[in-house]
Amino acid sequence: MSIIYFLIGCSVLLALVFLGAFFWAQRNGQHDDLYTPSVRILLDDEPEETRPKK
Amino acid sequence: MKQAEIDKQTTCYHCGNDCADECIELDKKVFCCNGCREVYSILFQSGLCSYYSYNKHPGVNQAKASKRLDYLKEPSIVRDLIDYSDEKFTTVTFYIPDIHCSSCIWLLEHLNKINPAIYNSRVDFLRKQINIRYDTQLITLHEVVSLLDRIGYEPLISLHDVVKKQAFNKTDNLVKKIAVAGFCFGNVMLLSFPEYLGISAYEQSFRQFFGWLNLAFCLPVLLYSGTGYFKSAWVNLKNKVLNIDFPLALGIAVLFVRTAVEILTHTGAGFADTLCGLTFFLLVGKFVQRKTYYHLSFERDYRSFFPVAVQVIDGENERPVPLSEIQVGQRILIRNNEIIPADAILLKGDARVDFSFVTGESVPVNKVLGEVVYAGGRQTGEAIELEVVKPVSQSYLTRLWNNEAFSRSQENRMQTFSERVIKYFIIALLFIAFGSFFIWVPFNLSRAISAFTAVLIIACPCALALSTPFTMSAALSIFDKNFFYLKNTAVVEQLAHIDTIVLDKTGTITINGETAITAHITATDADRQMIYSVCANSTHPLSQLICHYLSNHTKLTTNSYYEVPGRGITAEVDGHFIKVGSTKFVDMIRAETSSAKKTEVHISIDEKYIGYFTIQQRYRDGVASVQSLSSAYKLYLLSGDRGHERESLSSVFSMDDMFFERTPQEKLDFIKQLQQNGHKVMMIGDGLNDAGALKQSDLGIAITDNVNNFSPGSDAILDGRSLKKLPTFLKFSKDALRVVYISFCISLTYNVVGLSYAVSGKLSPLIAAILMPLSTFTIISFTSLATHLAAKKRKLL
Numbered sequence: 001m002s003i004i005y006f007l008i009g010c011s012v013l014l015a016l017v018f019l020g021a022f023f024w025a026q027r028n029g030q031h032d033d034l035y036t037p038s039v040r041i042l043l044d045d046e047p048e049e050t051r052p053k054k
Numbered sequence: 055m056k057q058a059e060i061d062k063q064t065t066c067y068h069c070g071n072d073c074a075d076e077c078i079e080l081d082k083k084v085f086c087c088n089g090c091r092e093v094y095s096i097l098f099q100s101g102l103c104s105y106y107s108y109n110k111h112p113g114v115n116q117a118k119a120s121k122r123l124d125y126l127k128e129p130s131i132v133r134d135l136i137d138y139s140d141e142k143f144t145t146v147t148f149y150i151p152d153i154h155c156s157s158c159i160w161l162l163e164h165l166n167k168i169n170p171a172i173y174n175s176r177v178d179f180l181r182k183q184i185n186i187r188y189d190t191q192l193i194t195l196h197e198v199v200s201l202l203d204r205i206g207y208e209p210l211i212s213l214h215d216v217v218k219k220q221a222f223n224k225t226d227n228l229v230k231k232i233a234v235a236g237f238c239f240g241n242v243m244l245l246s247f248p249e250y251l252g253i254s255a256y257e258q259s260f261r262q263f264f265g266w267l268n269l270a271f272c273l274p275v276l277l278y279s280g281t282g283y284f285k286s287a288w289v290n291l292k293n294k295v296l297n298i299d300f301p302l303a304l305g306i307a308v309l310f311v312r313t314a315v316e317i318l319t320h321t322g323a324g325f326a327d328t329l330c331g332l333t334f335f336l337l338v339g340k341f342v343q344r345k346t347y348y349h350l351s352f353e354r355d356y357r358s359f360f361p362v363a364v365q366v367i368d369g370e371n372e373r374p375v376p377l378s379e380i381q382v383g384q385r386i387l388i389r390n391n392e393i394i395p396a397d398a399i400l401l402k403g404d405a406r407v408d409f410s411f412v413t414g415e416s417v418p419v420n421k422v423l424g425e426v427v428y429a430g431g432r433q434t435g436e437a438i439e440l441e442v443v444k445p446v447s448q449s450y451l452t453r454l455w456n457n458e459a460f461s462r463s464q465e466n467r468m469q470t471f472s473e474r475v476i477k478y479f480i481i482a483l484l485f486i487a488f489g490s491f492f493i494w495v496p497f498n499l500s501r502a503i504s505a506f507t508a509v510l511i512i513a514c515p516c517a518l519a520l521s522t523p524f525t526m527s528a529a530l531s532i533f534d535k536n537f538f539y540l541k542n543t544a545v546v547e548q549l550a551h552i553d554t555i556v557l558d559k560t561g562t563i564t565i566n567g568e569t570a571i572t573a574h575i576t577a578t579d580a581d582r583q584m585i586y587s588v589c590a591n592s593t594h595p596l597s598q599l600i601c602h603y604l605s606n607h608t609k610l611t612t613n614s615y616y617e618v619p620g621r622g623i624t625a626e627v628d629g630h631f632i633k634v635g636s637t638k639f640v641d642m643i644r645a646e647t648s649s650a651k652k653t654e655v656h657i658s659i660d661e662k663y664i665g666y667f668t669i670q671q672r673y674r675d676g677v678a679s680v681q682s683l684s685s686a687y688k689l690y691l692l693s694g695d696r697g698h699e700r701e702s703l704s705s706v707f708s709m710d711d712m713f714f715e716r717t718p719q720e721k722l723d724f725i726k727q728l729q730q731n732g733h734k735v736m737m738i739g740d741g742l743n744d745a746g747a748l749k750q751s752d753l754g755i756a757i758t759d760n761v762n763n764f765s766p767g768s769d770a771i772l773d774g775r776s777l778k779k780l781p782t783f784l785k786f787s788k789d790a791l792r793v794v795y796i797s798f799c800i801s802l803t804y805n806v807v808g809l810s811y812a813v814s815g816k817l818s819p820l821i822a823a824i825l826m827p828l829s830t831f832t833i834i835s836f837t838s839l840a841t842h843l844a845a846k847k848r849k850l851l
Contacts, residue, residue, distance in 0.1 A: 004260065008267070012241065019237045026229060036159060036179040043108065043160045 066090050068206075070111025090115065093206045097161070100168045105161045112157035113206055123203065125363030125374035126196040126211075135211065136195065137185075143173060145187045146195065148209035150202070151763075153182045162207060169193060169201055184209075212358040228344070232337045235279040238271040239330035245271075249323040250820050265317040268326035272310055280306050280333045298476045298519050301483055305514025306333065312507050325511060328822045332516050335830045343523035343543050345530055350761060350771055352541040355460075356430070356452050356742055359411075359764050360395050364388075367439065377446055389437040396429050396442045397449045403438030406594070407431035410560050411741040412451055413694040413717075417653055417669075418595055430742055434595065454718045454746045470547050471794055472522050476515070483513045490813040498815075505815035511822060512808035517801030517829040522547075522794055524834050528841035529790040532850050537773030538783055539761065545769045547794075548753045549787035551734050555683060556725060556747070558739035559693035559703075562757050563680065564671035565774065571603045575657060575665030583607040584627040585657055588634055591615050592623055596655050597634070600667055633658045637666075653698065671699065676777025681706045683781050688733070692721050694743050722746035742766055782848050789844035797837050804829040 025031065065072060067083040068090035078085045081098070085091040093113060097105055105112060125131055136146045152158070158177070162184050165175045171192035176185045184207075188198055202209055245264045253261050280303075287303035290296070306329065313324030351358070363374040367385040377395050380386070385401065388394055394407065405421035412430035421427050427440060429449035446452060454460075487509040494502030526543030533540055540546060557563055577585070586604040589597040591612060613626040622635015633640045633656075640656040640663065656666040683689060684706075691707045697714035704712075716724065725747045728735045737744065737751035740758060745766040748754030756768035757777065765771055772780075808825050811817050845851045 001257065001260075005263065008245075008263075012267075015237060015241060019233060022233050023230065026233075031229065033178045033180070036177055039156045039159055039179060040163070043156060044104070 065111065066113075066115075067106070068094050068111065068113035069115040070113075071115050086115065089206075092204065096168065096205055102161060102164055102167055105157050108157040108160060109155045112155050112161075114152045114154075123196060123200055124365075125361075125376075126199055127194070128363060128374050128376065131363055131374075131376050132195050139190060141190060143187055144190045144195070145185065146198070147183055147185045148199075148202070148211070149181075149183055150207045150209050151182060152207050153177065153179065153184075158207070161205065165201070168205070169197075172198065172201075211362055212360070228337065228341055231279040231282070232334065232341060234274050235330060235334040235337055238275045238279075239327070239334045242268050242271045242327045242330045246323065246327045246819075246823070250823075261323075262320065265320075265323060268324065269314060269317050272313060272326050272329055275330050275333050276306065276310050279337060283336070296477050296480050298472060298515060301476075301480055301510075301513070301515050302336065302519060304510055305516075308507050308510040309514075312511070323819050325819050325822055328511065328819070328826050331823070331826055331830075332514060335516060335827075336519055339520040339523045342527045345527055345543070347539055350539055352768055352771070354764060354767050355455055355745065359430070359742060360393060360446070364395050380442055380446055382442055382445060384442050386440050386442060387437060388433045388440060390433060390435060392433055394427055394429055394431050394433065394440065396446045397444040398427055398429075398440035398442045400425050400427055401439045401441055404436055405433060405438045406435045408434050408595075412743050415560070415695050451718065451742060454722070457719075457722060457746055457749075460746075460749055470522065470544055471791065472518065472798075475798070476518075479515060479518070483509070486513070486809065486813065490815070494815060501815040504817070505813055508812035508815065508817035509809060512812040512817060512825065513805050515801070515805075516826060517804060517833040518798060520830060521797035521801060521833050521837055525790055525793045525797065525837040525841055528838045529786070529845075532786070532841065532845040533783065536779055536783070536850055537761075537776040538770065538779070539772075540770045541768070545753065546787050546790050548734075548769070549736075549784060550791040552687070552736040552753060552784065554688045554690070554728055554733040554735045555680075556690040556692050556728070556735060556737045556751070557680065558721075558737075558741070558744050558747075559691060559699070560671065560695050561740035562738055562744075563677050563691075563703075563706075563777075564673055565759070569599060570670045570672045571599055572668050572670070573603070573665070574668065577657075577659075577664050581659060581664065583610060584630060584632055584659065585634065587612055587627050588615075588623055588625045588632050591625065592617060594623075596653070596669060597623070599669055600634075600655060603667070631660050633661075670702070674774055674777050676780060677706055679778045679781050683784070684708075687784075690724075690728075692716055692724060692747070694718075694721075694741075718743040718746050722750045725750045738772070740765065779850070782850060786844060786848045786850055789848065790841055793837055793840040793844065796840070797833050800836060801829055801833055804832070 065084070066086035068085055071086045071090075078088060078091050080091055080094065083094065085094065090113060097103055126135075136144050138145045150162075153162070159179060162177050163175055165172045165186065171189040173187045173189065175187070177183070178185070184202075186198060199209060199211075245267050248260060248264060283299050283303040283306060286297070286299040290299060309325045309329040309332070313326050313329060316322035316324040360377060363376050364380060365372050365387040366375040366380070367387055372387060375384075380396055386395075386398065400421050400423055402423070405425075405427060406418045407421060407427055408418045409415045409428070409431045411432070412428065418434055419431075426443065428451060429444075429446070430451040444450075487506050490509055491502050491506040494505050523543060526546045529546045530540055530543055533546075540549075575581075582604055586601060586607040587610040589600045589604075590609050592598070594617075610627050615623070615625040617623045618635070618639065622633060622639035624631070624633050626632070635656065637654065637656050640658045653669045654666045655669065657664050680689070689707055689711060691703060691712040693712075693714050694716055695714060697712075700709075700712055700714070713724070721744060725735050725737060729750075729752070734753075735751045736753040736755065737747045738755045738757055739745075739748055740756060744756075748756060748766055748768045753770070754768040755770045755772050756765035757772045757774055758765045759774045761771055761773060776783075804825060808817075808821070811821055842851065
């Protein structure tokens with residue numbers, strides 16, 4: 001059953017990684033504006049702009 | 055199909071306004087004005103016409119006159135406005151009230167297609183802000199703003215924004231604290247399960263390992279997430295105040311000490327999960343309480359109403375000067391629709407100043423040369439020149455802000471229910487804790503200590519601390535759906551305690567800029583046409599109202615037109631001599647008998663008196679419902695206007711409770727007087743002249759027709775459309791308070807049940823771990839359900 005020590009260590013480490021990721025996102029300003037990105041993703045890119053690239 | 059065609063023809067492609075009168079056509083599209091067409095052609099040239107495909111008529115009407123932006127060339131102003139600048143690029147953030155749909159976001163984020171010198175732009179929709187990064191070498195701030203202005207998104211730049219930016223940057227990491235507490239709570243719960251479910255005898259080493267881990271997880275909760283409670287409790291104790299943070303801090307501390315002792319001495323499992331859970335839920339409660347309206351500002355003062363800069367005449371040249379640098383003796387130039395920023399003497403021009411926002415007078419005032427014009431008025435008509443006689447901060451209007459009501463801290467306004475109750479709660483708690491300790495001491499010291507600590511743990515008023523925030527924030531969101539925006543959750547409770555309501559007149563119960571005009575004339579259609587023709591020449595607001603009233607006529611040519619400022623007009627039409635103006639101007643004999651209670655415009659044709667027009671402010675729909683409040687509340691009317699509407703308002707207010715011609719300072723003093731007589735006063739106003747009264751009152755509500763427009767500093771902002779719901783709002787606030795009372799009883803019941811275990815000294819961690827989340831869950835679900843039911847009953851949902 002000593003494997004428990006290892007497994008709990010892993011789970012705590014993983015949880016810490018997620019906590020760290022949350023902190024990073026917070027510091028990065030990703031939670032400052034929670035509304036506009038939901039609209040922005042629905043706006044299309046200009047078709048004229050993508051054609052010449054081909 | 056036919057209907058659709060007609061619709062296409064008469065509504066503006068850009069803003070969707072009706073353009074039946076005059077249509078401007080371009081590319082087979084119809085525009086209501088040149089402004090709208092201009093925006094379209096800019097977008098068309100830059101290939102940004104997708105703007106029109108996301109929403110129908112996404113634009114905002116561009117008919118209004120363009121503003122002067124020269125002041126943005128002044129380096130000292132530019133420095134205050136921008137966020138960051140170096141040789142390569144500059145970033146700046148603007149507040150743009152016109153942002154309202156996805157097309158706006160799309161267009162504003164494609165600014166670099168119009169001008170490649172703008173690297174990128176990012177819109178924050180809820181805050182109605184845009185962050186722009188542009189090339190410092192290629193484009194100036196002035197050009198950026200005029201570009202925004204040209205495409206119909208004029209940023210609102212006020213003196214207050216400049217000042218606000220410096221006081222910004224204040225966060226207390228609440229979200230991070232919640233994240234840490236939640237993280238520890240989750241892990242500790244997982245690690246506590248084996249303890250609760252039972253560990254077999256030969257796996258006892260796990261018990262110690264889990265205990266140590268739990269203790270380790272408690273440390274960040276205690277030292278990081280929970281610090282706010284210790285600090286607040288300490289500060290309050292030093293000021294000899296008992297508030298809810300004291301028992302909370304005590305509970306957290308006792309929980310930690312007992313957990314640490316039990317784990318270190320191998321005597322038990324401790325209360326690690328209760329500690330983490332408690333902190334987590336408390337912080338969530340705090341988060342819920344803190345509702346912010348990004349697009350609203352409750353702290354505005356005259357600075358956000360006044361312009362950033364004013365045009366100063368310096369010998370031959372004109373130059374924009376920041377308002378803070380305006381000195382006595384300087385000559386300033388004020389154009390149509392601009393605000394006079396400081397008390398000044400009129401030197402040149404025809405001043406017709408609209409003081410409705412400052413004094414509450416509904417009709418613009420004419421000023422003669424050499425007269426003092428008070429700050430805050432808006433010039434209508436031609437440009438005028440003035441000489442400043444007082445600095446901006448010492449003006450008639452702005453002096454109001456030096457009153458003590460503005461420096462007073464917000465906290466001592468009204469004590470909330472939980473603040474009043476918690477004192478007794480703490481006394482009872484300490485009494486029971488020490489009581490159970492001393493009862494057990496003679497028998498068993500360790501049991502006495504465990505009973506003492508158990509009482510402090512179980513009675514920790516977690517559910518109590520959550521009941522008010524959750525109820526009030528639910529109430530807040532219900533008010534919010536009805537266009538009533540409260541500054542914070544405490545305001546709901548203040549609303550329930552009000553017993554006196556004071557209302558302003560102009561703009562509060564009347565609608566600004568909307569007037570009802572009635573004709574008392576005996577005139578043929580030809581006469582009316584002549585009156586229309588005369589009035590059409592004048593820019594005076596009353597003449598324009600009459601023109602609007604008679605707008606189905608066509609204009610005839612007028613001869614020998616002559617306007618006497620402040621009195622009237624004479625002109626000749628078709629050989630008839632027409633006089634339009636005040637009683638004295640038109641007919642001397644009648645003037646002596648008439649009582650000028652209303653705003654009247656008299657007419658005579660060929661020296662024969664034919665009648666008059668009365669112009670009255672139009673009242674809001676809600677006035678009738680305000681009247682229904684008079685049974686439960688004492689109502690007062692406090693207006694800066696003259697008393698000519700006293701009679702028409704007597705159906706709403708009793709004659710003795712209407713006060714006219716009050717200065718801003720007198721309004722403030724009136725509220726103070728009421729408060730000294732023990733009344734809880736709610737003030738409802740809209741203009742700068744109410745700012746002092748709003749601040750002094752126990753609850754100040756600013757009423758506005760457009761929440762993005764300027765409204766004076768207040769506790770709540772009410773959309774003019776919802777004035778009629780005011781009685782319902784007041785009743786609902788009482789319902790919300792009742793929900794708090796009931797949830798308070800529920801959480802007390804939980805405490806009593808828990809205490810019965812605690813005083814016996816046999817509190818098992820399992821019971822604490824169940825009781826705490828259970829009570830929290832009950833309170834949260836009860837408060838939100840009950841509040842929503844109450845709102846349904848009041849038809850607010």
